[in-house]
Amino acid sequence: MIPNVDNDSLVYLNGELVRLGDAKVSVLDRGFIFGDGVYDVVPAYGGKPFRMSEHLARLERSMAAISIQCDLQRSDWEHIVLDLIERSGLGDCVVYIQVTRGVAKRDHGFPQGVKPTIFCMVSPFKRPDAAMREQGLSAIGKTDERWLHCDIKSISLLGNVLARQAALEAGVDDVIQFRNGCLTEGSAANVWVVKNGVLLAPPRSKLILEGIRYGLMEELAERCGVPFEARPITEAEVLAADELLLTSATKEVLPITRYNGQPVGDGRPGPVYARLRAAYDTAIAAL
Numbered sequence: 615m616i617p618n619v620d621n622d623s624l625v626y627l628n629g630e631l632v633r634l635g636d637a638k639v640s641v642l643d644r645g646f647i648f649g650d651g652v653y654d655v656v657p658a659y660g661g662k663p664f665r666m667s668e669h670l671a672r673l674e675r676s677m678a679a680i681s682i683q684c685d686l687q688r689s690d691w692e693h694i695v696l697d698l699i700e701r702s703g704l705g706d707c708v709v710y711i712q713v714t715r716g717v718a719k720r721d722h723g724f725p726q727g728v729k730p731t732i733f734c735m736v737s738p739f740k741r742p743d744a745a746m747r748e749q750g751l752s753a754i755g756k757t758d759e760r761w762l763h764c765d766i767k768s769i770s771l772l773g774n775v776l777a778r779q780a781a782l783e784a785g786v787d788d789v790i791q792f793r794n795g796c797l798t799e800g801s802a803a804n805v806w807v808v809k810n811g812v813l814l815a816p817p818r819s820k821l822i823l824e825g826i827r828y829g830l831m832e833e834l835a836e837r838c839g840v841p842f843e844a845r846p847i848t849e850a851e852v853l854a855a856d857e858l859l860l861t862s863a864t865k866e867v868l869p870i871t872r873y874n875g876q877p878v879g880d881g882r883p884g885p886v887y888a889r890l891r892a893a894y895d896t897a898i899a900a901l
């Protein structure tokens with residue numbers, strides 16, 4: 615019995631559908647031993663995955679980046695995701711996909727002739743509620759202490775885990791991380807700055823994960839007539855922001871209304887957030 619999950623829900627493990635409570639992986643799995651694997655998280659609304667092809671393309675890029683070869687084709691992944699969602703009977707749900715380098719004797723170098731371990735599960739999606747949308751989130755600034763390949767969606771998430779815990783221990787929702795004085799991202803989300811009506815984001819680089827919402831926000835900004843600029847953003851600019859926003863598959867798009875104990879702008883969700891939020895909801899409704 616695993617607490618706080620539906621042990622009877624079906625998960626995909628190495629080509630089979632099994633009960634979550636019965637799914638077992640070897641202790642020698644390199645995901646367990648080394649954190650040697652990648653993952654992705656696909657949100658779905660009313661049983662329909664949102665931006666699935668972008669998520670699967672990123673999963674393939676993550677696998678390629680760490681030289682994991684897997685037999686599954688794009689259509690196989692799509693089938694697994696859609697089948698799990700359908701069998702779950704869930705409407706709004708989140709599909710977690712993880713691929714590790716597989717099971718082998720513990721040795722740092724890549725093992726030969728080992729098949730990756732492939733795991734997928736679906737869980738209910740508790741979407742951000744009205745209070746979160748209307749009051750916004752709180753965050754503190756923190757030095758980014760993670761590695762230099764944050765562009766890979768690696769399951770080695772210790773830096774992100776410690777960052778989130780630092781936020782929770784400070785009584786806030788998340789951190790805004792900085793490397794060499796420039797904004798990177800949150801513990802599990804991209805962070806955006808609005809200044810004088812312009813939406814700003816750090817450029818795509820190895821220092822951030824390019825969220826699927828990164829490209830989506832660019833699209834939505836264009837659709838809403840909000841100018842967008844990707845460029846390095848200093849800590850001082852974050853402090854002086856008119857609005858701060860955060861995006862991820864599970865947080866969607868939310869305002870950060872308190873930063874380092876101070877209100878952001880007037881402390882309420884701003885007009886650029888309101889436009890992008892409405893455009894995000896429209897994109898979901900069009901599914």
Ligand code: PDD
Nearest residue numbers: 655801802803804823825826827862863
């Ligand atoms: N996290 N940056 C980091 C470090 C992330 O972990 C995530 C997503 C994002 C946003 O990516 P996207 O828009 O594709 O969700 C940015 C997922 C949700 C997680 O780890 O659960």
